[in-house]
Amino acid sequence: MSRREKAWWLVAGLAIVVYALFPVAWIVSLSLKGSADLANGQFLPTKLSWSNYQLILTGGASDLFLPALRNSFGICLIATAISCLLAMFAAYAIARLDFPGKKVILSTALAVAIFPVISIVTPLFNLWRQIGLYDTWPGLIIPYLSLTLPISIWTLSAFFREIPWEMEQAAQVDGATTWQAFRKVIVPLAAPGVFTTAIIAFFIAWNDFVYGIVLTSTNAARPVPAALGLFSGESQFEQPNGPIAAAAVIVTVPVVVLVLLFQRRIVSGLTNGAVKG
Amino acid sequence: MTATTLPPGQKQQPTAALPRRISDRSRAERRLGWMLAGPAFVVMLLVTAYPILQAIYDSLFDFRLTDPKNRAFTGLSNYAVILTDRIWWVSLGVTLLITIVTVVVELVLGFALALVMMKALSAIRPALRAAILIPYAVITVVSAFAWKYAFGLDSGFVNSWFSWLPGVGPNTDWFGGQWSALFVVCLAEIWKTTPFISLLLLAGLAQVPEVLQEAARVDGATWWQRMTKVTIPNMKAAIMVALLFRSLDAFRVFDSIFVMTSGANNTESVSFLAYRQTIARLEIGLGSAVSVLLFLSVVLISALFIKGFKVDLSSTRGEA
Numbered sequence: 001m002s003r004r005e006k007a008w009w010l011v012a013g014l015a016i017v018v019y020a021l022f023p024v025a026w027i028v029s030l031s032l033k034g035s036a037d038l039a040n041g042q043f044l045p046t047k048l049s050w051s052n053y054q055l056i057l058t059g060g061a062s063d064l065f066l067p068a069l070r071n072s073f074g075i076c077l078i079a080t081a082i083s084c085l086l087a088m089f090a091a092y093a094i095a096r097l098d099f100p101g102k103k104v105i106l107s108t109a110l111a112v113a114i115f116p117v118i119s120i121v122t123p124l125f126n127l128w129r130q131i132g133l134y135d136t137w138p139g140l141i142i143p144y145l146s147l148t149l150p151i152s153i154w155t156l157s158a159f160f161r162e163i164p165w166e167m168e169q170a171a172q173v174d175g176a177t178t179w180q181a182f183r184k185v186i187v188p189l190a191a192p193g194v195f196t197t198a199i200i201a202f203f204i205a206w207n208d209f210v211y212g213i214v215l216t217s218t219n220a221a222r223p224v225p226a227a228l229g230l231f232s233g234e235s236q237f238e239q240p241n242g243p244i245a246a247a248a249v250i251v252t253v254p255v256v257v258l259v260l261l262f263q264r265r266i267v268s269g270l271t272n273g274a275v276k277g
Numbered sequence: 278m279t280a281t282t283l284p285p286g287q288k289q290q291p292t293a294a295l296p297r298r299i300s301d302r303s304r305a306e307r308r309l310g311w312m313l314a315g316p317a318f319v320v321m322l323l324v325t326a327y328p329i330l331q332a333i334y335d336s337l338f339d340f341r342l343t344d345p346k347n348r349a350f351t352g353l354s355n356y357a358v359i360l361t362d363r364i365w366w367v368s369l370g371v372t373l374l375i376t377i378v379t380v381v382v383e384l385v386l387g388f389a390l391a392l393v394m395m396k397a398l399s400a401i402r403p404a405l406r407a408a409i410l411i412p413y414a415v416i417t418v419v420s421a422f423a424w425k426y427a428f429g430l431d432s433g434f435v436n437s438w439f440s441w442l443p444g445v446g447p448n449t450d451w452f453g454g455q456w457s458a459l460f461v462v463c464l465a466e467i468w469k470t471t472p473f474i475s476l477l478l479l480a481g482l483a484q485v486p487e488v489l490q491e492a493a494r495v496d497g498a499t500w501w502q503r504m505t506k507v508t509i510p511n512m513k514a515a516i517m518v519a520l521l522f523r524s525l526d527a528f529r530v531f532d533s534i535f536v537m538t539s540g541a542n543n544t545e546s547v548s549f550l551a552y553r554q555t556i557a558r559l560e561i562g563l564g565s566a567v568s569v570l571l572f573l574s575v576v577l578i579s580a581l582f583i584k585g586f587k588v589d590l591s592s593t594r595g596e597a
Contacts, residue, residue, distance in 0.1 A: 026427055116529045122564050123328040209535070241426055
């Protein structure tokens with residue numbers, strides 16, 4: 001590669017970094033603007049101010065934001081754990097065992113993944129009110145499985161196909177049962193794949209907005225995206241922009257850290273098996 | 278336990294002494310398979326098949342939550358109401374416009390990003406990969422707020438940065454008109470979801486055999502010829518899968534519209550219409566009918582892709 005060509009690819013790479021970071025940088029900058037700066041029409045604040053963060057973490061908006069943060073973490077973690085557990089067994093069966101219905105399960109996962117969330121949520125809205133699941137954690141965890149379970153099944157089956165199965169057979173030769181071979185040999189080999197799947201499933205649950213606004217009404221279960229979306233409408237503050245930006249930064253930081261730490265695995269998880277190798 | 282030690286390929290080998298043993302084993306395997314995969318399968322059915330059946334049922338009634346006593350079976354009249362209403366067609370038009378514009382732009386932009394990542398020096402590749410994952414990981418609502426505030430009259434910088442463009446001034450209200458508002462919605466969607474497409478395309482690019490590229494180069498093909506005659510035909514499967522997933526995803530657009538315009542100025546999408554009927558107006562019957570129509574549209578789009586473009590979904594996502 002000539003030096004000129006190298007420089008050219010470097011510039012293109014830089015453009016990608018700017019593309020990816022620009023809106024994130026903007027929301028960070030906005031969150032650091034004091035009320036005097038908010039409407040200055042500029043990208044950067046003239047003076048750094050932590051007042052927006054104070055407002056949502058300790059001030060008047062903290063009773064809206066902090067419960068939402070707790071709900072989001074709790075609900076998404078539980079939904080991720082359940083779907084990973086279910087998907088682990090399903091993906092093992094799909095990747096390893098020979099049984100009719102394998103195709104049915106994978107096609108169902110595909111169909112569920114492309115299902116319009118709005119079509120699920122309208123009947124649930126009515127049902128949840130009748131059976132008392134409206135505005136509760138289980139009331140969100142159950143529908144979240146429709147988001148996290150299909151992608152967990154795909155991603156994990158793709159990972160499980162890469163596992164050297166001879167080792168399982170070796171264990172079986174040594175007298176292990178199918179179940180023992182699964183637990184003692186395959187689980188440790190599969191752990192990285194399960195971990196990656198969990199991150200991706202968590203992202204998807206964390207991103208949900210539709211279930212969050214429709215199936216909750218109070219701090220009891222409302223997750224962060226829904227709280228943010230409704231905050232603008234019913235807030236007592238003159239300018240909700242600053243506090244919303246600060247809250248947006250706080251919920252974005254953990255996912256960005258996860259991405260930076262595990263980028264290689266996440267990319268292989270997202271694309272592994274999506275395109276046949 | 279002789280049968281278990283054979284590699285999977287030879288398992289079905291007919292040996293005179295063992296036929297019963299093998300069928301026992303395969304029966305046990307079958308049972309274990311359903312025992313392991315069954316719970317996930319049942320959960321998936323419960324959280325989707327049940328609600329859509331309920332929605333189909335509800336859509337046949339005139340049913341308001343504010344007036345539950347007067348629930349009455351009205352057959353298909355909800356559908357007649359919707360399909361003869363301008364609001365439905367506007368929302369369908371808006372949804373189709375957003376879907377087509379974002380998917381086309383994302384495909385081109387995503388391909389460019391994938392090419393850069395493919396060719397980029399290995400030293401900066403991890404940095405690029407991490408950077409491109411950030412829009413994917415940012416919550417859609419957060420991205421919508423970022424773009425809304427950037428273009429907004431009260432706190433934005435876009436108007437002052439781009440005041441040199443004709444038609445843009447300090448008082449340009451981007452969310453005051455249908456076209457300008459949809460432009461910003463598309464921009465936010467494109468920013469957020471292009472990385473996903475480009476990662477799928479990158480995986481496809483990596484599978485184009487290098488020998489084909491070399492052969493074309495030796496034969497004197499230009500860069501453009503190699504791209505259109507070798508690279509793109511060889512990654513058609515990856516392109517189609519990316520297109521299908523993104524089209525269906527774009528067709529469900531809701532979050533950005535909720536945050537940016539709340540459907541004002543004819544910017545309502547089909548999902549938003551269903552939400553407004555059911556949740557805001559508590560018209561369960563009408564809202565369910567819109568949900569069912571949305572569901573049918575998604576089925577139609579998938580069928581179009583699978584039959585029309587021959588997208589082979591069995592080659593995607595985990596199928597051996």
